Amino acid sequence: MKKIGFIGTGIMGRGMIRNLIKQGYAVYVYNRTRSKALPLTEEGAVWCDSPAECAKNKDVVITMVGYPKDVAEVYFETNGIFTTVKKGSYLIDMTTTSPKLSEKIYAEAAKRGVFALDAPVTGGDTGAKNGTLSILVGGDEKAFKDCLPLLQVMGKNIVYEGPAGAGQHTKMVNQIMIAGTVAGMCEAICYAQKSGLDLQRVLDGVSKGAAGSAQVDSLAPRILQGDFQPGFYIKHFIKDMRIADEESSSRGLHLNVLNEVLDMYLKLMADGEGNLGTQALVKYYDDDDPY
Structure with missing residues (x-):
């Protein structure tokens, strides 16, 4: 789990990405407004032109966007994550979104041999910056355990809550x-x-x-x-x-x-x-x- 695609470089995403870079992960980023990602590329992140490119050949893809419609778009649209994500990889949606949408993402991922977790966070911009977020995780427990070392880079209180949607x-x-x-x-x-x-x-x-x-x-x-x-x-x-x-x-x-x-x-x-x-x-x- 060394190649990470990260979609969403806003107030929360910026701090989370910086912590991943500091821990030696290769982080590839996409944001709808490219200018918001430029400081991160200067710090070592690699820019991608679409969610599909950001997901291609990555071990893990993390999403941290604004609204449920944004989540649906980056996963399911023409240039979305599901068009390129590789079998055996992990998808972690850390956006706060609809539990029903998390269940839909989980089901689509399972069809493709991909593991999906819903992992919304709490702790605000300070927690994102300091790597002290609380992370509430839904999905398969084995996938949670596989991703736990990665989640621990971004948070301190990380709890497995149950099946898909339970995190939300x-x-x-x-x-x-x-x-x-x-x-x-x-x-x-x-x-x-x-x-x-x-x-x-x-x-x-x-x-x-x-x-x-x-x-x-x-x-x-x-x-x-x-x-x-x-x-x-x-x-x-x-x-x-x-x-x-x-x-x-x-x-x-x-x-x-x-x-x-x-x-x-x-x-x-x-x-x-x-x-x-x-x-x-x-x-x-x-x-x-x-x-």
Whole structure:
């Protein structure tokens, strides 16, 4: 597993690719916007002109793109992965996408003698950069074990969740949890501000107790600094929450907190805030721009 095709060189993909290069893997990259891959080619990655070229003769192909439609395109379209992928290789989709699509990719891969894993991640841009992502894996357990050394280059908490689609379902659990946590954090910060408290002292007081969380540690300091640059885009979180809503609805569940937070983010998106980070949810409560 030394020749790696990697499709998607965005905020997350860049850090993951750099870690693979540092560990001596030969990494071949494709991105829809070539300019986003240029810094990586200067660091040793090899540019490919299409997903098909990126997959050809590679031991492993990793995808980390934006939306389910992007995943479907890079795997199934005319110049997609399945047109060139070699028998016995491994496909690892690390995009957060539909569990149904992951099952479709797995089935098509099996027809071709290829092993497919769905392996969405959590940990944001910092985790991608530092190689400390949590990776939630679905597919055949043997394929998971075969790929584990490679996954360990990109993450620290790597868990086999079950058959194809199980990784994506687990990521939906993660996103449902985050939705309520981020909203609660933003509401709490707004309450503290309206109460005339020193916000940094408030965080120092509560972040190490029962109210503490990875979201508070990562996002609350950015809010206090007025930093709304994305570690994780609002537009991508909306995509994830919509998938979670669709999957839960198909199981007869109505998740009130998830739907309320989704509506809040959709209002921010409609106001042109989709390219900000998820911490920008605090803007929802802005007196100067009430929703």
